[in-house]
Amino acid sequence: MADHQVLYRRWRPLTFSEVVGQEMVVTALRNQVKQGRLSHAYLFCGSRGTGKTSCAKILARAANCTDPRDGDACGECESCRRMGDESSFDILEYDAASNSKVEQMREILESVQYPPQFGRYKVFIIDEVHMLTNNAFNALLKTLEEPPAYMIFILATTEPHKVPATILSRCQRYDFGRIPAAQIRDRLRQAADREGITSTDGALMQIARAAEGGMRDALSILDMCIGYGQDVDETLVSHVLGTSDRSFLFRFTEGLVNEDAEEVIRCVDELMNAGHEPAVFARELAGHLRLLLVARCAPDHLADMMDLSDDAAQQYIGQAQTASESRLMSMLDIFLGVDGALRYAASPRFALESAALHACLRTGETDTAALLDRVRELESALRDLKGRIESGAIQTRVPAPAEKPADAPAPTETKQGTSPEQTADKTMTQIWKQAIAGLAKTDPGLFALANQIRLVSAEDYTFRWAPASEDSAAAGFFTRPERAARMEEVLTMAAGEQCRFVPEHRERAEQPRSAQSMDDLFETFGRENVIVQDS
């Protein structure tokens, strides 16, 4: 384990310029050094490995440097040289996690009464200050109330809410944010290259993400990887972290979304065979589902907020489109909730399988939101189906005349999609065309009007017509009995059989339902779910 500290210690920043992330904190502290306006008490808050202790030491050196440069220690003056080795008596480090008692605190506070040996300031760094007992806090408070002019207290904590308000009110507070993964990756790249380690960007990014904003953890993981070999790639990192690769998470989620229980069970089996820890996988999957939720709610900010490459962001956005927010949230809840079960279950594999099947088969989704969600999915499927029928992507065997565009062309324009060939028996269509064409010579006026109607259907010498457009004068014209009779005469002549010429009624126009589209409805929703109502 000693080796695991090596990279972290070697790559610990020694100056403000070397600190990764924390730009706001660093700028503020630098300015205080430059202006010589240092406070007597600081509180550095932030999660582990974000640079609190490193910055405390950098501030201690800069405060004591006789020739600070841009707020940073020069590294050359006597003070800098003395503080370079970590044995300086003027920097006191105190770990409250292991020395929480008042006696230990009093002991160290004793030394506060002696001024610094070499520099201007004596710096007292207390790590994990929230661990102190109440009595120890009280002892510290007395000193903080009237600190000697040469004292600087730097209290570091991951849990500032546990620090008494009386202490907080005497400190200048600085919050250390999690370091963006891209910045961690860049620092890892520097370290790996300088140490002569071959590494892929993907692998370093994977480490950076796993470190969750902590540089110390990131360097420790890199160290562990180096323990396995000099080539750090994604497979090695996955192995060291015990994680599954991203494509597997996409595949697993696809199985869940598609309610493909067989695929989901197969995935769990692969995970187990590869020796993965079910609890680790559940956490990774929860992380994946969270990314999908962000992708769904804020696709434009996904890459920035989650430190993803544009390609990766697109991949998440793509998968996010396959499920609704509430579906993703219910899956996320399941995998967040399974954590305890996985840790204490006799067979973690059973617990993971059970959670996966619940998420896949949606057994727990009985609330209103989930039901609404399913209704919405059905509505969307219906819309999609309707669109496909209207666009002609699905061929209908029987015409649905009402869906024809109102400005359908005249029947003689046979090249158009709505020509009678599609809608009527071939021979009947020929009779119709022949009859209309004959009118051109014998009755041009009637011919002109006949071109404003279209043939809707024709069988057994019954020709059903409709106006080619809503405002066509022909509609009124041909419904009059004597004109209809005239058309019947013309058609009968062309056919050699008694023909009927009748207007297509609107009610009739909406019938019949396309047999093909009914098949599609049955296929999409299941036969038992489609109720056919005749109007």
Ligand SMILES: [Zn+2]
């Ligand atoms: Zn110096």
